[in-house]
Amino acid sequence: MTRSMEDYLKAVHKISREEEVASTTKISKALRVAPASVTEMLKKLAEKDYVKYSPYHGTTLTKKGLKIAEKTARKHRLLERFLHDVLKIDKIKVHEQACEMEHTLSDDAEESLCRFLKHPDSCPDDGKIIPPCDLKISSCAECVQLHKRGLEEVGKHKQNLISINKLKDGQFGKISFIRGGHKVLQRLLDMGLTPGTRISVLRVAPLGGPVVLAVRSSKLAIGKGIAKKVFVEIEE
Amino acid sequence: MSCHSESIEKSNNRKNGEKLTIALAGNANVGKSVIFNQLTGSNQIIGNWPGKTVDRAEGSLCFENYEISVIDLPGIYSFSTFSLEEVVSREYIAKEKPDVVINVLDASVLERNLFFTLQLIEMNAPLVLCLNQIDIAKKKGMIIDKQKLEKALGVPVVLTIATRGEGLYELIESAVKVATENTKRKKINYHNDLETRIEKLTQLIETEKIDLEYPSRWIAIKLLEGDTEIVKLVKSKSAKIVDISYILSQELSTIHDEPCFSIVASERYAYASMITSSAMKQNEVKNTFSEKLDWVTTHKVFGYFIAIGVITGLLLWTFIVGDFLSGLISEGLSFIEPLDPQVSGPIVSVIWNGVFNGFVAGVTLVIPFVIPFYFLLAMIEDSGILTRVAFMMDSVMHKIGLHGKALIPLILGYGCSVPAIHSCKIMESRRERLLAAFAITFVPCAARTLVILGLVGVFLGPIWALTLYAVDLILIFLLGRIAMKVVPGKSTGLIMEMHSFKVPSLSVVSKQTWTRTKSIIFMVFPIYIIGSAIVQALYALDLLTPISNAMSPLTVTWLGLPAITGILLILGVVRKEFILLGAVAVFGTTNLLGPFSPVQLITLALVAMLYIPCLSTIIILIKEFGWKAATSISIANIISAIIIGGLAYRLLEIIL
Secondary structure, three states, X not given: OOHHHHHHHHHHHHXXXXXXXXXXXXXXXXXXXXXXXXXHHHHHHHHOOOEEEEOOOEEEEOHHXXXXXXXXXXXXXXXXXXXXXXXXXXXXXXXXXXXXXXXXXXXXXXXXXXXXXXXXXXXOOOOOEOOOOOOOOOXXXXXXXXXXXXXXXXXXXXXXXXXXXXXXXXXXXXXXXXXXOHHHHHHHHHOOOOOOOEEEEEEEOOOOOOEEEEEOOEEEEEOHHHHOOEEEEEEO | OOOOOOOOOOOOOOOXXXXXXXXXXXXXXXXXXXXXXXXXXXXXXXXXXXXXXXXXXXXXXXXXXXXXXXXXXXXXXXXOOOOXXXXXXXXXXXXXXXXXXXXXXXXXXXXXXXXXXXXXXXXXXXXXXXXXXXXXXXXXXXXXXXXXXXHHHOOOEEEOEHHHOEOHHHHHHHHXXXXXXXXXXXXXXXXXXXXXXXXXXXXXXXXXXXXOXXXXXXXXXHHHHOOXXXXXXXXXXXXXXXXXXXXXXXXXXXXXXXXXXXXXXHHHHHHHHHHHHHHEEEOOOOOOHHHHHHHHHOOOOHHHHHHHHHHHHHHHHHHHHHHHHHHHHXXXXXXXXXXXXXXXXXXXXXXXXXXXXXXXXHHHHHHHHHHHHHHHHHHHXXXXXXXXXXXXXXXXXXXXXXXXHHXXXXXXXXXXXXXXXXXXXXXXXXHHHHHHHHHHOOOOOHHHHHHHHHHHHHHHOXXXXXXXXXXXXXXXXXXXXXXXXXXXXXXXOOEEEOXXXXXXXHHHHHHHHHHHHHHHHHHHHHHHHHHHHHXXXXXXXXOHHHHHHHOHHHHHXXXXXXXXXXXXXXXXXXXXXXXXXXXXXXXXXXXXXXXXXXXXXXXXXXXXXXXXXXXXXXXHHHHHHOHHHHHHHHHHHHHHHHHHHHHHHHHHHHHO
């Protein structure tokens, strides 16, 4: 699949949605190429089973071709969102840039981009719908879940934070940020260590042992491995 | 408060014997069990929740005209799906719909306890709040305004000191009132961002009419939190709701720059904190005795002394008390029938001897070792010392993939593996329970101690016996580390509440001792009796010789032991002492230095210590972890015993 093939499929897709079949003339206009070259390319694509081509009735996409056209459109629109929302490039300019980038964007990068942008559903310049991904999942939530297994965190990163295992007996701190798996995070939150909570360290066990915190008038022992991931702002 | 106590006769339109169900719910260690015991007395049934290894306690009482059954739910902090206890509790409250839920709170840790109360309110459970340990709170300088609390939550509040029975009558009275009258429940509104989304989702759930047993609002909150089980449940009915809940939770995450489950938790705590600060006054107090004790027990020097003292104390308690009682009982029972396995003579007499020996094995295990052990364990558990010991020992236990709490079952293992494995329940994850249980199977229990002392201590001196113990300790450590690497999953770290110290309540301690002992009796006795009779009969009928011959490449060639030890090892599967007692019976002499060389005695003792969990241990492993895990652990035992035994034999041949 070459770059121009993708462009052809995209064009056919766009035109055939408006008027059922795409005539060679329309395609040649849309892509700004000579009708003769269009015919030649359409024959090539028909051979590879991407389009159904007949010289007089025009061209339609096969299932295989449709898939590629949608994928390219999806990459294009996600990239537009990225260029506009994140890089703050002007709306008028994003289309052209995205046209260049869409062909080199890998599927993995497309998937990550979608998650990073929190699954946008339309593109910024003309509000077209971004086609759904072809992953075997039933919802975006699932996609996020699948990729959440690594690190998770709650709270805010700030400057000069210190993890509670570094605090000394009797020092105070305000919970700023906790890193860890969902299970541990939930457990810590349940025990009252929500962001913004004031804690004090009552005891640090020797030999890399746990720490005892005073939190919400209860005492909580936390193993060193977890304590390392709880970050506080020190208070006097 | 049983049927016979005075009950106030009230004109009541309900007929005699109306049935009510009360569930006790709350955090761990708030005195729920004390209340349960006080309410139900001896009318209790302790079992498991169906299909789960979570203890279920149910009892009953009569109050006025009501027959009330009381369910003691496990102590939990939240309703997430991360532990079996939490799943059991939330399913019970939602599906069985008890007439009233008594939420027991530790008054001295009000804010944290209210976090759970708010979740019960979310579940729309008919509630009574029981503020327990009000005396401890007072000692900490906390004054709680009951009316304000009632108003803020819209739930009746009763102050109690359960250990002294104070306030329990009012508690039941209040509970019956809530159960029988249609009280209006106050709705808790969280802050606007969250509340509007909860309501939107609640409405959608209601219009979609998906038929779930949980209240809509609770489901809405759980969906926003991303509770995997609820998401799955709702998705099977309506994918649309899940998708919308996802969008809503994403919106919230974007607004607050936090994952949604964190927003919900923070919100509950903000609410709990608000209520606490309006309903509770904190006065300055001097250091209480409990604080001082806490300081000492977690001190970096004294703490270790105390931790080691507690562990040694438990061990000594087993050996001294256990040995003494066990000897006494055996002697008493041996007047009835000889206790050495009888392996010749008429078959009926052999079987009878087996049955009797099995019975004695059970009695000499339960009374001397299990009961005193459980009693002392329950004491240090209930007093709060146990959490301090676990705290001090956490870093050591981490080396074998366990955390501080796992120390307790391991110590128990020196008494008997069965209760030790049973008590692995105190750990959160299955992986940790499994690793601890695995380590326990290598801990020399009282029976194995007998074998070590009888084979090695008596004939070769105590130094050799102690050496075996030391070697075993190293082996536990090494094998524990290997198991940690092999068993999939990560160690969860320690997150443990350090409760205030308290004088252990005798009623709770003895009840706990009895409950645990009872489950051991029911499991151990039949196995001992049947197993011992069968093995002895097999032996008497000479059916074991072919097996022992088949084992001879292993026993004779690799381990360098006499062929007959094959039979002894088979006998030992039922009861480890049989290795010693069997040897005496088979060779017809108490001086084992004749038939065995010193090297063989040491090797046999070592193999006996490691080779396989005894039958009752295997049974409890199956019960707690399933066939697969039990088989794997047994095979791991056999393999380590073979490898280590063979190596030891060759090494000892050079040394001795």
